[in-house]
Amino acid sequence: MDQVRAAATDVVGIRFVDAADRDVARIDTRVDDGVEVMRGDLVALLHEAAGSGVEYLFGDSVTALRQDGGGVDVTFEHGPARRFGLVVGADGMHSAVRRLAFGPESRFLQYKGHYFAFADADAALGEDRWVTMYNLPGRMAGIYRSGNHAQAKAYFIFRSEEPIAYDHRDVERQKRLVGAAFAADASWRTGDLLAGALADPEFYFDALSQVRMDSWSTGRVALVGDAAHCASPASGAGAELALVGAYRLAGELxxxxxxxGSAFRRYRQGHRARVEEKQRIGVNIRLMVPGSSSARRVRDALVRLPLMRVMAAAERRLAPGGSRRPLPDYPAPRTQAR
Structure with missing residues (x-):
């Protein structure tokens, strides 16, 4: 935990601004016992904690699964086929393991009417220790700036009533979609943020969607994280659900x-309530991305009210008893899973 806290961001809250970068409102989002870390820092910590006993195969993907009573035969795109006792898909919202074991993703993805993008940003464009948000009708541009990190993050969200047809691996096509959504209005710092994002080789884009499944396992194959139950970035709970779900799955095994079979069932029973709670994203996305100028004015008036700050403070105080309810302790393994 000391390592986690050392890597934490020190962001204070959300700052809503107008085209002249003047404050519309500020909301403190800090939680007394909460820790927020950047994705790359979290990955580094998990990689270190796993130690040298884990085998990693980079630059490959699963193309076929065939399971029987004794195990699962896995075919890879590049490497030789191998056999495993269990397969756990932790490969994100567009999970190949889920598609192979459960069926096409169209059966499980629920589109939420928005698209979003993240990329590196010039830290000078944002206020230190704040998430700055600027809205155009049906669109939002923003910058996340942690005082503990030299690199800031730009993010963009835009509305689309219908899903857009594109290949989620085609990054250049995705950049064109974001560029088209924001190119017509370079007010505030949108133009500078967009130029930096479109030049970032690590540019990320996807639909705002949730994964809804009745079961997260079939036979000897199970799913964790976004592959099983993506709550969407609007929930702010992706890492929490992934880590808690993985902990429960490992503990039950x-x-x-x-x-x-019993472990998979108990994992689902123990984790389902937290997932359903986090998938109720409520008004979050409507507050972040008002659909019209009039809706934005209403939102701005609401976030300026003292009541909104009181509600935000109350939510922070109540959070430890809600989303961070105690987790079970598990015994050491009695036998190796087969």
Whole structure:
């Protein structure tokens, strides 16, 4: 935990601004016992914690799964086929493991009417320790600037009533979509943020969607994280759900004495309530991206009210008893899962 806190961001809250970068409102989003870390820092911490006993195969993907009573035969795009006792898909909203084991993603993805993009940004464009948001009708541009990190992050959200047809691996096509959504109005610092984002080789874009599934396992194959239950970036809970779900799955497998079916069932039963809670994103996205100029004026008036600050403070105080309810302790494994 000391390492996690050392890597934490120090962002204070959200700052809504007008075209002249004047404050419309500020909302403190800090949680007394909460820790927020950047994705890259979290990955580095997890990689270090896993140690040298883990085998990593980079630059490859799963193309076929065939399971029987004794295991799962896995075919890879590049490497030789291998056999495993269990397969756990932790490969994101567009999970190949889910598609191969459960069916096409169209059965499980629920589109939420928006698209979003993240990329590197010039830190000078944002206020230190604040998330700055600027709105155009149906669109939002912003910058996330942690005082503990030299690199800031730009983000963009725009509305679309219908899903847009594109390949989620075609980054150049995605950049054109974001550029077209924001190119007509370079007010505030949108033009500078957009230029930096479109030049970033790590540019990320996707639909605002959720993954809804009745079950996260079939036979010897299970899913965790966004592959099982993406709540969308509007929830702010992707890492929490992924880490807690992985902890529960590992713990139930350790406690089940080799009975993976029982472990998968208990994992689902124990984790389902938290997932359903976080998938209720409510008015978050409408507050971030008002659909019209009049809706933006109403939003701006609301966030300036003292009541909004009181509600935000109350939510922070209540959070430890809600989303961070205690997790079970699990015994050491009695036998290795087969």
């Amino acid at each position: 350790a406690a089940a004495g080799g009975d993976h």
